[in-house]
Amino acid sequence: MPTDTTTVATTRDETPRPPAVTHEQMGATPRVRTVTGLLADGAARTPGAELLRFGDASWTYAQADASSSRLAHRLIEAHGVTPGDRVAIMLPNVAQWPLTWFAVLKAGAVTVPVNSAYRAADLAFVLRDSGTRVIVTDAERLPLVRDVVSRDAALTGIRILDVADAADANFPATAPDVAITPDTLANLQYTSGTTGFPKACMLTHDYWTRIAWGCAGAAGLGGDDVLLTAQPFSYMDPQWNTVLALTAGAPLVVLPRFSASGFMADVRRHRVTFCYVLGSMPTLLFKQPPAADDRDNHLRAVFCSAIPAALHAQLEDRWGVPWRELYGMTESGIDLISPLDDAAAVGSGSIGRPMPTKRVRIVDADGAEVPAGTPGELTVSGAPMMLGxxxxxxxxxxxxxxxxxxxxxLAVADERGEIRLVGRIKDMVRRGGENVASAEVEAALETDDRVVASAVVPEPDDVLGEEVKAFVQLAAGGTGDRATAEAIITRVAERLARFKVPRYVEFVADFPRTPSERVSKPALEARAAEAPGTTFDLRDRTTSGASASSDPAAEHVLVEVIRDTAVITLRRPAKLNALTVEMRLRLAALIREYGTGERVRGIVITGTGRAFSAGEDLGAPPTTFAEMRETFETFHDVTRAVIETKVPVVAAINGIAVGGASEITLCCDARLGTPQTEYFQPENARGLTISNASSVLLTRIVRNHAMRMVLGSERIGAEEALRIGLLDQIVEPDDLLDRAIDLVRAWTPEGGNNTALHLALLRPSSDEIERAFVLEDAAADASWNSGAFTAGIEGFWSAKKPAGPTGENR
Incomplete structure (x- = not known):
């Protein structure tokens, strides 16, 4: 795809122009009824006019039309895309997103927008469910996409297109000859809907053009306007904003992401006249410190879904512009809207009046319309509407x-017909602008053997509106403490997008249930309100003693299954994969999870970058005796986890292995290294004590070399490590992971084996390990109480050289 853009001035023609759609025309059929037709019409009438603006770079109608045509031809001729085929787009807010959308539509294909923050499970589900044939993505997401596609036999035929590949520059700049009508399917737009896993709404060209036509009429938009969007393009809002720009003949400014602190500055810089915000955005904007230039803007209208009624008048007064409510769903587009001249709507909580093309009814469970003042389910008919x-x-x-x-x-109408939302039937959490299906989160929670059952409910939040809370019933013998809550949620974070991961966890002994044995969530919430239990807030799951770090362990300890082997990767290369308490908890949990032998044949542990791991993270050292004890106990627990597995555990030591991390490798059944592998146990030289049963494991492996390693703090290179038995084999870096997996498979032959029995015989016994732990704990306590431990850490930092250019410790 082309990357050439033209920088344009932000000044506009001062000659007033009439709106593209008058208020009286809102209910009429749009003049042009396909997205591709709107682009072609604009390119023919005003080829040099600005259509899209990303930062200071701009795309004109002619550029967008030519670029998308070239890519459309490439999709057809090079990738075999035919009308009706599904093409996924997994990109952040870059110009290639709308340009790719146009191209897919020109090819007669169906766009599958994919959230650029999705992880493997979410991505695999969408690709499988949609039957995607081609996915367009960028360099940052290519490894994930390739991994997901290669691991699932149902996805192996998917073609992957990198937007940085400019091969489409050689294709024609005119649209391919493909018949596209208003009824042509344009998108499979995924939404969590009511309950269950995401569902794809089938949206036609007519759907998009009708939304844009009605909104343009409601806001009176035309060629004098400048539009702005800040939501991710994978959601429907920036997409209908793009079609709105085509309809109004106004440029659309696209921000990389929503930033409350910078939003209004961007509005002023780009001379924006109209924008749409939703969810928590109004509250976050209002919480910014008032400024003298708040009213120094060109805004004429702000449309919003879920304006806080108590803030409505203050929002308008602060920025000097009408804010009006807009109600709709992915399934139906815009259903209700408050007119700009309806000052009585301010602060009323009204969600607007039906669009001219829509009808609304509030009905009871039998579908009968309820009288004014009586709550019921809001139902909508008319156009646009999804096909299903x-x-x-x-x-x-x-x-x-x-x-x-x-x-x-659930809604209620007053005597004047004004409609307000009072609740919902839907079992989901609306977190900011995201819809989170409770059933999807519950399914992820209940894949954990520790969890018997769960129930996910919304928890009120001042900023996001609602947060995700999980009630969890543990299996017999489970401990309902914070560590368990963190371990469960860390596992869930592997499977779900970040916005779906519960912030709150409350453990319960059982659940109140309906006669059909479903969890009664109203009864559950009532019981929790009457007799609240302990709720763990996991928003700030920081390392013990580390107030500056809030990176979740899930981002630093990854797991993937390759050839029936669980590969656990320490991924914190800027810190040489230094281990925090939380990382060790996650590492032990993953080893136990995959060590049962029920899901994989074995486990490989490795690191990212030039280090296996630098051991304990001395950037966040323990500052209290309790934290010191937690530090040692979490190292002990990794050892226990390895020794207890029923499958082989292999260390693939890609670089330096320091201190406690080198000792973790000693727990493993085999250690493969590269020429760059180096063992280093500097604890004694720094005045620190060691952990993780080295007193047992190191002497079993290297015999009389243990003294020089521990007391002499000697660095042991790969060749020496191989000679004395610390390594079993040295291989080239590119072969390390494959050789480790090969070893696991060789030790676990198909058709039944005695591997678990042999491991139990060959490994040190649990009693032997626990006796070593007792001695080490006593030594650690003595070191702490004498001050040697703290002095050792201070000595480490005083002797440490400045950080390298990537921030790693040297």
Whole structure:
């Protein structure tokens, strides 16, 4: 795809122009009814006009039309895309997102937007469910995409296109000859919907053009306007904002992401006249310190979903612009909207009036319309509307009944017909602008053997509106403490996007249930309100003693299954993979999870970058006796986890292995290294004591060399490590992981084996390890009480050289 852009001035033609759609035309059929037709129309009428602005770079209609046409031809001719094929886009907010969207639509194909923050499980589900044939992504996400595609036999035929590849520059700049009508399917737009796993709404060209036409009329937008969006392009809002720009003939400014502190500065810099915000954005904006230039802007209108009623008047007064409510769903587009001249709506909580093309009814459980003042389910009919849910006829039938979309929202209308939301039937959490299906999070929680059952509910939050809370019932013998909560949520974080991961965990002995044995969430929440238990807030899961670090362990200790082997990777290269308490907890949990032999044949532990691990993170040392004890205990627990497994555990030592990390490798059944492998146990030279049963393991492996390693703090290179038995084999770095996995597979032959029995015989006994732990703990306590431990850490930092250019410790 081309990367050439043209910088344009932000000044506009001062000659007033009429709106593209008048208020009276809102209910009419759009003049152009396909997205591709709108782009072609704009390119023909105003080829040099600005369409898209990303920072200071701009794309004109002509540039966007030519670029997307070239890519459309490439999709067809080089990748075999035919009308109706699904093409996924997994990109952040860059110009290539809308340009790729245009290209996919020009090819007659169907776009599958993928959240750029998705992890492996989310991505694999969307690709499988949609039947994607091609995915367009960037260099940052290529490793994830390739890994997901290669690991799933159902996905191996997917073609991967890197947007940095400029091969489409050689294709024609005119649109391919593909018939596209208003009824042509344009998107499979995934949404969590009511309950269950994400569902794809089937959205046509007519859907997008009708949303844009109605919004342009409601806001009176035209060629004098400048639009702005800050949501991720994988959501529907920036997409309909793009079609709105095409409809109004106004440029769309796209921000990389929403930033409350910088949002209004961008509004002023780009002379923005209209924007749409939602969820927590108004509250976050209002919480910014008031400034003298708040009203120094060109805004004419702000549309928003979920304006805080108590802040509504203050929002308008602060920025001097009308804020109006907009209600809709992915399934139906925009359903209700408050007119700009409706000052009575300010602070009322009203969600607007029906669009001219929509009808609304508030009904009871039997579908009968309820009288004013009585809550009921809000239902919507009219255009636009999704065709249904992709491959889910039963879900479609439940949601679309007799031409009416059942929203799942509880609403009430007053005598004047003003509608307010009062709750919802839907079992989901609305976290900021995200819809989180409770059932999806519960399914992820319940894959953990420690969890018998779970229930996910919304927890009110001043900023995000709602946060995700999980009630968890543990298996017999489970301990409902913070460490258990963190371990469970860390595991969930591997499977779900970050916004779906519970912030709060409360352990319960059982759940109140309905006659059909479903968890009664109203009864559960009532019971929790009457007799609250301990709720663990996991938002700030920081390392013990480390107030500056809030990186979750899930980002530093990764796991993936390769050839029936669980590969656990320490990934904190800027810190030489130094281990925090939380990382060790996660490492031990993963070893136990995969060490049962039920899911994999064995485990390989390795590191990222030039170090296996630098051992304990001395950037966040223990500052109290309790923290020191936790430090040692978490190292002990890694040893226990390895010794207790029923499968081989192999250390693939890619570089330096320091202190406690070198000792972790000693627990493993084999140690493969590279020429760069180096063992170093500097504890004694620094006045620190060692942990992790080296007194047992090191002497078993290297015999009389243990003294010089521990007391002499001698560095042991790869060749010497091989000679004395610390390493079993030295291989080239590119072969290290494959050789380690080969070893696991060789030790676990197909068709039944006695590997677990042999491991129990060959490894040191648990009693032997625990006796060593007792002695080491006593030594650690003595070192702490004498002050040697703290002095050792201070000595380490005073002798440490300045950090390298990437911040690693040298």
């Amino acid at each position: 849910y992709w491959n889910r006829p039963e879900e479609t039938a439940r949601t679309l009944r007799d031409g009416w979309l059942h929203t799942g929202d």
